[in-house]
Amino acid sequence: MTTQVPSESSTERYQNVQKSEDFQRLRHKLRSFVFPTTVAFFAWYLLYVLLSAYARGFMSAKIVGNINVALIFGLLQFASTFLIAWYYSRYSSRELDPIADSIRNKMEEGAE
Amino acid sequence: MESHLLAEASASTTRGLTITLFLIFVAITLGITIWASRQTKTATDFYAGGRQFSGFQNGMAISGDYMSAASFLGIAGLIALYGYDGFLYSIGFLVAWLVALLLVAEFLRNSGRYTMADVLAFRMRQRPVRSAASISTIVVSIFYLIAQMVGAGALVSLLLGIKPGTTFLGMDADTAKVATIILVGALMIVYVTVGGMKGTTYVQIVKAFMLMIGALVMTVLVLAHYKFNLSTLLGDAAAQSGKGSAFLEPGLRYGVEKATATETFYSKMDLVSLGIALVLGTAGLPHILTRFYTVPNSKTARKSVVWAIGIIGVFYLFTLALGFGAAALVGGKAITAQDKAGNTAAPQLAQALGIKYFGGDTGGAILLAIIAAVAFATILAVVAGLTLASSSSVAHDFYANVIKRGTASERDEVRVARISALVIGAVAIFLSILAQKQNVAFLVALAFAVAASGNLPAILYSLFWRRFNTAGALWAIYGGLISAVVLVFFSPVVSGSATAMFPDSDWHWFPLNNPGIISIPLGFLCGWIGTVLSKEDDSAKYAELEVRSLTGYGAH
Numbered sequence: 277m278t279t280q281v282p283s284e285s286s287t288e289r290y291q292n293v294q295k296s297e298d299f300q301r302l303r304h305k306l307r308s309f310v311f312p313t314t315v316a317f318f319a320w321y322l323l324y325v326l327l328s329a330y331a332r333g334f335m336s337a338k339i340v341g342n343i344n345v346a347l348i349f350g351l352l353q354f355a356s357t358f359l360i361a362w363y364y365s366r367y368s369s370r371e372l373d374p375i376a377d378s379i380r381n382k383m384e385e386g387a388e
Numbered sequence: 389m390e391s392h393l394l395a396e397a398s399a400s401t402t403r404g405l406t407i408t409l410f411l412i413f414v415a416i417t418l419g420i421t422i423w424a425s426r427q428t429k430t431a432t433d434f435y436a437g438g439r440q441f442s443g444f445q446n447g448m449a450i451s452g453d454y455m456s457a458a459s460f461l462g463i464a465g466l467i468a469l470y471g472y473d474g475f476l477y478s479i480g481f482l483v484a485w486l487v488a489l490l491l492v493a494e495f496l497r498n499s500g501r502y503t504m505a506d507v508l509a510f511r512m513r514q515r516p517v518r519s520a521a522s523i524s525t526i527v528v529s530i531f532y533l534i535a536q537m538v539g540a541g542a543l544v545s546l547l548l549g550i551k552p553g554t555t556f557l558g559m560d561a562d563t564a565k566v567a568t569i570i571l572v573g574a575l576m577i578v579y580v581t582v583g584g585m586k587g588t589t590y591v592q593i594v595k596a597f598m599l600m601i602g603a604l605v606m607t608v609l610v611l612a613h614y615k616f617n618l619s620t621l622l623g624d625a626a627a628q629s630g631k632g633s634a635f636l637e638p639g640l641r642y643g644v645e646k647a648t649a650t651e652t653f654y655s656k657m658d659l660v661s662l663g664i665a666l667v668l669g670t671a672g673l674p675h676i677l678t679r680f681y682t683v684p685n686s687k688t689a690r691k692s693v694v695w696a697i698g699i700i701g702v703f704y705l706f707t708l709a710l711g712f713g714a715a716a717l718v719g720g721k722a723i724t725a726q727d728k729a730g731n732t733a734a735p736q737l738a739q740a741l742g743i744k745y746f747g748g749d750t751g752g753a754i755l756l757a758i759i760a761a762v763a764f765a766t767i768l769a770v771v772a773g774l775t776l777a778s779s780s781s782v783a784h785d786f787y788a789n790v791i792k793r794g795t796a797s798e799r800d801e802v803r804v805a806r807i808s809a810l811v812i813g814a815v816a817i818f819l820s821i822l823a824q825k826q827n828v829a830f831l832v833a834l835a836f837a838v839a840a841s842g843n844l845p846a847i848l849y850s851l852f853w854r855r856f857n858t859a860g861a862l863w864a865i866y867g868g869l870i871s872a873v874v875l876v877f878f879s880p881v882v883s884g885s886a887t888a889m890f891p892d893s894d895w896h897w898f899p900l901n902n903p904g905i906i907s908i909p910l911g912f913l914c915g916w917i918g919t920v921l922s923k924e925d926d927s928a929k930y931a932e933l934e935v936r937s938l939t940g941y942g943a944h
Contacts, residue, residue, distance in 0.1 A: 290932040293939075302938055310490040318667070321483045325663035328476055328638035329656040336637040341619030342626065346472055346637055353479045354701055360486055361697045365690060373687065380939040 293383060302375040309367055317360055324349055401750065403548050403556070405757035406764075413598070413765045414575065417591045421579050424587035431798040432944070434584035434805060435502035435780050436681040439944075443688045445593060447695020450679050452592030453773040454481075454670075454696070455599055455703055457539050457731075457766050458832050463704070464737075465730025467711020468723055471625070471635035473642050474711050478704040480666030485700065487844075488671040489693045494686035495851045495937035496677060501944045503777075504677045505785040508846050508865075511929030512858040514794070518785040520865040524842050525674040525785075527869060528835045529778035530816060532675075533771055535831035537820035539731070540572045540767045541565035547735060547760040566821055572768055573817035579772040580779065580809040584802075588772050589682055595769035600699065602762040603706040606734070606755075609741045610713030625715040635715070654899040662833065665904030669836030672843030675777035686940050710734050717741070735759050775816070779809035826889050830881040830901065834872065837904045841911035842868030849915050851937060854930045856919050863918025868911025875903035 293299055327335055328346065335346035428434050441449070456462075459481060466474030500506035505521035544564055548556060556564055579588055614621040626635040634640060643659035646652045670676060680689045714723060714733040717740045726732045735756055742755030783805035788796040796804075846864040849856040875898045876882060884894035900906075936942050 287928045287932070290935045291928060293935045294931040299935065299938070303934070306938065314487070314490055317483065317486050321479075321663070321667060322660075324479070325476075325660055329643040329659045332637060332639055336633065338633075342622040342633075342636060343619055344633075344636055347475075347622075350472075350475050350479055353483060354705065357483050357486060357697060358701060361489060361694045364490060365694050368690065369687075376939045379935075380941045383935075383939070383941045 289383075289386075293379065296379075298375055298379050302372060302379065305371050305375070309364070309371075313360060313364070317356065320356060321353060324353055402753040402757045402760075405754060406547060406760045409757055409761035410764050413594070413761060414768075417579065417594060417768075420590045420594070421583035421587035424583040424590060428584045428586055431502070431802050433586060434802045435678070435784065437585035437589045439682060439684050441589060441682045441688075441692075443683065443691030444695050445589070446679060446683050446688070446692035447699060448596045449589045449592035449682070450676065450692060450696040451699040451703070452596035452599075452769050453675055453679060454700060455596065455766065456536060456770040456832075457543070457763060458535070459704075460599060460603075460707070460766055461539075461543070461731045461734055461763055462729075464707045464710045464714060464734040465723070465727075465732070466641065467708065468714035468718070468733035468737075469629075469720055469730040470641035471629060471631065471712070471715065472638050473640055475708055476638060476642065476663075477666070478707060480663050481670070482697070482701050482704055484667045484670035485693060485697045487668060488676070489690070489697065491851070492671045492677070492847060493680050493689045493693045496847070497680045497683065497686045497689040498940045498943045499851075499933055499937040500681065502678070502681060502784045503781050504674050504843065504847070505781065505789075508850050508861055509785075509789075510850065510933050511926055512861050515790045517858060517861045517865075518789045520862050521843075521846075522781045522785040522790075524838065524865050524869050525781040526778050526812070527873075528672075528674060528838050528843070529774045530812075530819070531831045531835040531838070532673075533774045533812075533816040534820050534823055535828050535835070536767055536771050536774070537569050537572055537816060538824050538826070538828045540764070540771075541569045541820065541824050543731065543763060543767075544568040547732070547763065565824055569820045569824065570817055572771060573813050573820070575768055576771040576775050577810055577813035579768075580776045580813070581806045585678075585682060585776060588769075588776050591769050591772055595765045596699065598762050598765055600703060600706075602759055603703060603710065606713070606738060606741060606759070607706045607709040609745055610709050610717070610737070613713075613717070613741075613744070621709070621712055621716060625712040627716075628719050629715045630720060657905060658900045658902055661900050661902040661905035664908060665833065665837045665840050665902055668840035668844055668904070668908055670839075672839030672847065673835070674781065674839075674843070675773045678777050678780060681944075685943065710737060713737055713741075717744075735763065771816075775809050775813055778812050779805050782808035782812070828889075830876070830889075833902055834876050837872040837876070837902060837907055838869050840868075840904060841872045841907040842866070845908075845911040845915045849919070851933070853919075854927060854934075855925060856915070857922050857924040857926070859922035859924065860915045860919030864911055864915030867914025867918075868907060871910045871914075872903045872907040875900075875907055879903065 337345045339345060339348060432438060463474050463478050466477060496507050499510055504525060505518045508521050509517040559567060579591055622636055626633055629635040631640065642662065643656040646655050683689050683692055714737040718736045723730050723733045723736060726736060738759035739752040739756040743749060743752035746755060783801050787804045788801045842865045845868060846861050849860060849864060878896050878898045879901055880888060880896050881901050882888055883890045884896035
């Protein structure tokens with residue numbers, strides 16, 4: 277366990293790291309992925325809830341046998357959730373982790 | 389099919405087997421707990437299980453914490469009685485995990501230590517923010533605890549087949565309920581005080597494993613009965629439900645069309661409100677948030693959420709088959725004859741499947757006993773997780789940081805955590821016995837609404853908004869908490885309807901059962917207003933939080 281002793285220099289250090297090009301790149305890559313994705317899955321889920329509440333005719337249309345639009349829509353929510361989880365973990369291990377690791381390593385070296 | 393859960397001949401077989409299996413589960417988990425207590429030496433061991441769990445282990449444990457009796461028995465029952473709408477409920481519970489994955493888990497892991505408040509108070513004045521977070525943690529956990537424990541009490545007489553007028557070990561149905569609540573409460577106190585986070589985590593893993601196997605076996609049997617043709621299963625379920633194709637469409641339970649346009653409007657708003665609270669509540673549940681601290685780093689925290697999404701998602705797909713299977717093979721009438729809320733649909737289905745596949749009544753009794761024991765294990769594990777989260781918050785946030793202002797020793801802190809677990813457990817037992825005749829199903833929805841309205845806005849603002857400050861955090865937590873509780877108090881679930889907690893009185897003026905659609909935006913709004921009204925604005929502290937939460941530098 278590392279213990280942080282807050283001092284004037286460590287405050288400046290965090291601000292300098294925050295301003296650094298690497299960190300800004302990490303921040304941009306993270307935020308430009310998670311914020312739009314959150315908006316997208318929330319809108320997609322809200323669409324599903326609203327259709328369930330207000331578009332009953334559309335939702336009850338049968339596609340194959342007894343399988344209707346509502347069931348397929350619900351299963352698509354499962355599919356999209358699995359897909360986003362898989363894609364995010366791929367994205368973060370390829371795009372985010374290397375930058376975060378390199379910043380952390382530099383900071384840890386500097387701290388010693 | 390059997391019209392009652394327990395045919396007289398097999399009743400005693402089932403009862404004996406259920407109790408035996410449950411005692412085996414208790415013996416195994418107590419063994420693990422005692423083993424874990426020997427490994428628990430530091431505060432990090434007690435609060436965070438030594439931070440040594442793997443992504444898969446923690447993913448299982450998260451699933452164990454999350455798949456409560458409400459989601460196993462409750463959702464299967466909802467689907468069995470109302471068809472499609474039960475499925476709608478489970479979708480909200482699943483999609484919610486994306487909020488935790490994308491916006492919360494990794495950053496919380498990197499910047500916090502033991503509790504939710506570690507992140508909320510990171511750059512704020514410690515005492516007021518930690519007090520607020522501690523209060524909110526306890527309120528959410530106690531609501532959730534009472535719902536689970538009262539549920540356990542109600543289930544025991546059903547699962548053990550104690551009917552009015554008959555006795556079991558000299559207890560009638562009412563005494564058995566109280567005895568169950570006390571037993572469940574006592575066991576959860578032992579798990580938490582003795583085993584800490586390490587013991588509790590292993591209990592969750594064992595329970596999740598049992599639940600997944602049980603649900604898998606039943607799902608395969610149901611699908612095999614219909615030769616793996618989903619359409620035939622759905623058709624049979626719709627026919628047996630007596631509701632025809634409406635059974636496969638939304639609208640039987642939520643957003644029901646009512647007599648007047650106003651009533652229909654509120655009914656549909658209620659559906660939307662529930663949907664939003666389900667999705668935004670999960671990432672604000674304290675017993676889920678503390679799980680992210682049990683892994684070594686943020687990458688493992690991410691992996692554990694991805695595992696949890698996979699496990700929980702597959703589990704909800706199983707419940708879809710179980711619910712429709714129960715509707716088709718047991719039938720709505722037989723289910724409501726046993727329990728009006730449908731909570732026994734899954735055990736009844738187990739009995740029906742056992743009779744069909746494993747040699748008649750004895751087979752039915754065995755499979756019923758297994759599923760009943762799994763249901764008890766489920767409840768027990770969830771209440772332990774809740775008790776741990778709230779006692780950690782009392783000890784780490786309130787005792788160590790508010791009362792002792794950060795000067796308490798680790799030993800003292802852990803000692804207080806153990807005492808708090810005992811006290812919270814005792815309070816939960818007491819309140820659950822008082823509330824045992826009440827309809828408390830709404831408490832879970834209320835816990836989600838408080839978590840979504842108070843905790844989530846504060847967490848998201850803390851992590852992503854530089855300007856956020858102490859006043860904002862207090863406004864967000866108290867604003868969200870109070871508005872959710874007040875709106876529920878004046879809603880039809882507490883008074884003024886046939887199914888209300890107080891059906892004979894009427895003081896309700898809020899038309900919706902779920903407060904989310906009002907209280908969640910209100911929580912975010914309060915957080916914003918509180919922030920801009922206060923001059924406190926510390927960029928340096930935000931620089932530290934942002935750097936640490938994104939890179940993992942200085943993580944505990």
